[in-house]
Amino acid sequence: MLDSKKTNILLAMAGAAALMAATPALAQDPAAPAPATGAAATATPAAPPTTAPATDAAATTTAEDPAEPGAVGGEQHGKLTVVGMFMEADIVVKVVMIGLLLASVFSWALLLIKLFEFGALNSKTDRFLEAFRGARTIADMRRIATSDEFEGNPFADMAAAATEEIELSRSAGLSVAGDHRDSALTRASAAVAAVQSGLSKRLSGGQQFLASVGSTGPFIGLFGTVYGIMNSFIGIANTNTTNLAVVAPGIAEALLATGIGLFAAIPAVIFYNYFNTRIASYGTRSDGFQAELLNAISRQLDKGA
Numbered sequence: 001m002l003d004s005k006k007t008n009i010l011l012a013m014a015g016a017a018a019l020m021a022a023t024p025a026l027a028q029d030p031a032a033p034a035p036a037t038g039a040a041a042t043a044t045p046a047a048p049p050t051t052a053p054a055t056d057a058a059a060t061t062t063a064e065d066p067a068e069p070g071a072v073g074g075e076q077h078g079k080l081t082v083v084g085m086f087m088e089a090d091i092v093v094k095v096v097m098i099g100l101l102l103a104s105v106f107s108w109a110l111l112l113i114k115l116f117e118f119g120a121l122n123s124k125t126d127r128f129l130e131a132f133r134g135a136r137t138i139a140d141m142r143r144i145a146t147s148d149e150f151e152g153n154p155f156a157d158m159a160a161a162a163t164e165e166i167e168l169s170r171s172a173g174l175s176v177a178g179d180h181r182d183s184a185l186t187r188a189s190a191a192v193a194a195v196q197s198g199l200s201k202r203l204s205g206g207q208q209f210l211a212s213v214g215s216t217g218p219f220i221g222l223f224g225t226v227y228g229i230m231n232s233f234i235g236i237a238n239t240n241t242t243n244l245a246v247v248a249p250g251i252a253e254a255l256l257a258t259g260i261g262l263f264a265a266i267p268a269v270i271f272y273n274y275f276n277t278r279i280a281s282y283g284t285r286s287d288g289f290q291a292e293l294l295n296a297i298s299r300q301l302d303k304g305a
Contacts, residue, residue, distance in 0.1 A: 082256065089253040090231050096224030097260050103213045104264035110206040111271050118278050121203075124153045129289070138163050138300045154199050154282075155289050161191040162293055166301075181301050188297055192290050199286055203279045207272060214269035221261015228254025 086097060128150045135141045144150070145159035165188045169176050176184035232250030 085249065085253040085256050088249065089256070090228060093224045093228045093253065093257050096220060096227075096257050100217060100221060100257075100260045100264045103217065104260075104267065107210060107213055107264065107268045107271060110210060111267075114206060114271075114275055114278075118275075118282075121153070121282070124150060125155050125285075128153050128156050128159075132159060132296075135296075138166055138297060141296065141300075142167065154195070154202070154286060158192045158195045158286070158290065159293055161195045162188040162297060165191040166297060177301050181298070184301065185294060185298055189290075189294055192293065196286055196290065200279065200283060203282060204275075207275060207279075210268045210272040210275070214265050214272055217261045217265030217268065218258070219261070221258040221264075224257025224261070225254045228257060 086094065089097070128144070131144045131150075132141065132155075135144055141159055142163035145156045145163060147156075150156035166176055166184060169184055169187065174180065174184070229251055232254060235250060
């Protein structure tokens with residue numbers, strides 16, 4: 001009986017000692033596990049390294065895409081802007097785009113110049129017609145046509161040419177009335193036609209430039225596009241990559257040339273057609289004034305004025 005009690009006391013003391021020995025281990029950092037012993041050490045496998053797969057993946061990614069950013073198409077991928085694409089474009093494409101932009105600027109400048117020109121022309125013509133229709137003699141017509149107020153006006157030049165021809169015939173001792181009336185009117189008509197023949201050329205200044213820009217602008221831009229895309233494909237072949245983020249900027253730069261070509265050509269065609277209409281309208285008006293002028297001179301000749 002005493003032996004049994006002694007045995008229990010010894011077991012209790014051994015359990016307490018084991019518990020006290022285990023308590024410091026529980027307070028240690030969980031990131032540093034206690035070394036396993038015996039069967040537990042044999043059953044627990046070693047943890048595999050975690051950095052090796054990441055290194056392998058990075059190596060695989062590098063092998064799959066050897067091209068560096070900007071190797072094809074510049075450094076603007078992911079943040080493309082019109083200015084950025086222009087700056088990164090090939091020199092030939094840049095020259096094409098600059099030429100088209102200058103052509104567009106000149107087209108808009110011509111628009112403003114010719115709008116002011118036609119506005120001033122029609123205003124001065126209206127004032128001249130009002131003064132001309134108040135003339136009572138051929139001398140009055142000549143005085144109005146040669147006045148400084150209407151200098152350079154096509155209608156005033158036509159009236160001045162016709163009345164000058166009548167005055168020259170009189171100064172030469174030729175009869176301008178009676179049986180010689182028709183010959184005098186023929187000479188006056190020829191003088192008016194000579195002035196009128198230069199009217200179309202005078203009013204059509206700049207039209208050839210607008211026609212050239214309108215007809216060739218898209219093709220010039222297309223040339224820049226073809227050249228730029230050719231360079232992009234050469235870059236794709238050299239870098240051995242088809243990554244869209246890498247090759248897209250070069251293609252976008254090339255297509256920008258066509259866009260600028262259309263930007264220059266479309267307004268030029270519109271301006272050309274608009275001013276052709278204005279020129280034709282003024283030409284029709286001048287034809288009407290020619291008939292009015294010859295009729296007025298014919299009446300004055302019949303009256304002997």
